[in-house]
Amino acid sequence: MKANEVPQDKRDFKEGDKIHKLMYAVDNDGKYTGITSAGWEAENIATKQAWDAVDEELAETEEKVKRGELSPIAYYMQKNLMEVSLLAKYVGKWQWQVKRHFKPSVFSNLSPAMLAKYAAVFNISVDELKNFGK
Amino acid sequence: MSTLPYKHYQHAHCESGVTANLLRHAGINISEPMAFGIGAGLFFAHLPFVKVSGTPGTTFRTWPGAIFKRTTQRLGVDMHTQRFRTPERANQALDEVLASGKPAGMLSSVYYLPYLPEAFRFHFNAHNLVVYGKENNQYLVSDPILEDVTTILPEDLAKARFAKGTPEPKGFMYYVKNVPQQVDFTKAIQAGIKQTCFFMLSPPLPWFGNKAIFLLAKQIKKYPQKLTPRKASLYLGNVIRMQEEIGTGGAGFRFLYAAFLQEAGAMLRRDDLQSFSAELTKIGDDWRNFAYHAARLMKDRKSDLVSYDELSDLLRVCGEKERDLFGRMQKIKW
Secondary structure, eight states, X not given: OBGGGOOBOOOOSTTGGGOOEEEEEEOTTSOEEEEEESXXXXXXXXXXXXXXXXXHHHHHHHHHHHTTXXXXXXXXXXXXXXXXXXXXXXXXXXXXXXHHHXXXXXXXXXXXXXXXXHHHHHTSOHHHHHHTTO | OOOOOOOOOOOSSHHHHHHHXXXXXXXXXXXXXXXHHHTTOEEXXXXXXXXXXXXXXXXXXXXXXHHHHHHXXXXXXXXXXXXXXXXXXXXXXXXXXXXXXXXXEXXXXXXXXXXXXXXXXXXXXXXXXXXXXXXXXXXXXXXXXXXXXXXXXXXXXXXXXXXXXXXXXXXXXXXXXXXXSSOOHHHHHHHHHHHHHHHHHOOOSTTBTHHHXXXXXXXXXXXXXHSOHHXXXXXXXXXXXXXXXXXXXXXXTHHHHHHHHHXXXXXXXXXXXXXXXXXXXXXXXXXXXXXXXXXXXXXXXOOOHHHHHHHHHHHHHHHHHHHHHHHHHHTOOO
């Protein structure tokens, strides 16, 4: 890649335009040099698509929570870009236990201590966790 | 050991960047491409059965920690490395290192670094950064991918250093203890190049090294039959992200490695390394061309067979050219 061909396509989502990354490219004499780049269209499309997929799935889960099919834990897990395996590690439970907590009936009987643990991992208050979707 | 103020340089990649910044502070004049090349950072792997957030894992670099370890060992730099049980101990140890006037490198999760924009924050636990001081109860951070230095609160840093998942950083911290009087770059460069050729060409398994490029090419050909258009698009997108998102310097580290070959060629006065560098730059352009077409295909979300076939062929050409290049590089007479 030539230094004057380093793309400067702005990444205009989720504050992505705040960062200009360093690229390596060759100048007219073929010598390598570092050039900052605002982004590249191809990369932006791929990243945007991945985030859109996250947002779509999150919206679906939000609906399920509102319909009473899933507990707020499922929603906040996805909002924090976690999978069951990772969330289980953070709260110190087995994966099957976390999955059980996705059931609204089980969720409503969780102890205050367990709720506090989840809330801390999600960086929200216990009230926010309990009242989500209501 | 110098007690000069710490100087931040922006780099493309976090691990080679931190390595270069720490060594420069310790008085060794080394660039990021040099650190990347000596540490044999270039690689390729595609693991269809290891799903990372639902998409097959692809990487253009060696495993985390290897670049830093190999580079310091090959240059004879004496490093201190340490993991911790608790954030309190980790912060305490960090404060002691800072008090002794040394910057410290450490592993962190990008998800818990508030100074990064949301677009880049996901659960990736092997991000390297340097803490070079403490002021007003905030740590002074030199993150190599950023243009300038920044700050972080101790509790935020602790969260990032003790993130859970795979791998777990467990507060991993490292700093330079001693640097040798004389650094032998020649031997280190040779060892780095030999190792990169070995890792690209020798693994007998289809998932690692040069062979994996052909594996990915074969897989991509099958995407339209095997996957829904949405899945196929996400799979392709992940390859592009691994290749081009922050941290690679462009074309999945190929430009960074070509920059290394050029610098090594100048340092050792070898024209063959210079011409290998020029060749790899062209191959890097081929990778960029692949990413460009993959992105267009994704955007249209059309699963017509011809375009996936063409994409697969573009990738195959990258693989063939690299196999030839590293094959010749492996036969260099030093």
